Amino acid sequence: SQQGEEDPQALSIQEGENATMNCSYKTSINNLQWYRQNSGRGLVHLILIRSNEREKHSGRLRVTLDTSKKSSSLLITASRAADTASYFCATDRGSTLGRLYFGRGTQLTVWP
């Protein structure tokens, strides 16, 4: 079963705008990760945030985590057409065995 639920399912914005995607989950976690998938390709790891962290930055990416609400958000600032992709959150459900459980993803389209 899906662990996370991303919303919105689809997001369409213009270049230069910010894109915010959200993820909710149901169990305790050790960490939450965000991945990106270009159409028809494998996933690429973007950022990992541990359960004791509240915010993390990587370039134009900003991830927040609220464990009390069991939710996370991914913000992409100053978006570019090349950011067009599907974005997935994944959690470990509290396991330390390396398994990840993915949400259904948000399809982001950035128009030039």
Next chain:
Amino acid sequence: SQTIHQWPATLVQPVGSPLSLECTVEGTSNPNLYWYRQAAGRGLQLLFYSVGIGQISSEVPQNLSASRPQDRQFILSSKKLLLSDSGFYLCAWSVSLGPAYEQYFGPGTRLTVT
């Protein structure tokens, strides 16, 4: 640097035929290995994972099986394919130490069962 390979890239197979998808990892030792399936427009479903040679755990009961004959080789198989086995199959690896695991994905195999 580490790389992960999957083949074939695409495959069209008739119902009832066997399946063998291969995944190999280079540049790392004793990785955790994973097989996922992604249905059209959906998220990833974890099928199998392996923490070592010959050690396979299944996440969901299904028509598929997995094997790890070598440290960096992971194979997904079926004796008789079903229509519902169609999808995009992704192999991934992660380091086997520590509580936080970033996973690195291969390019995937698009399987169509006709």
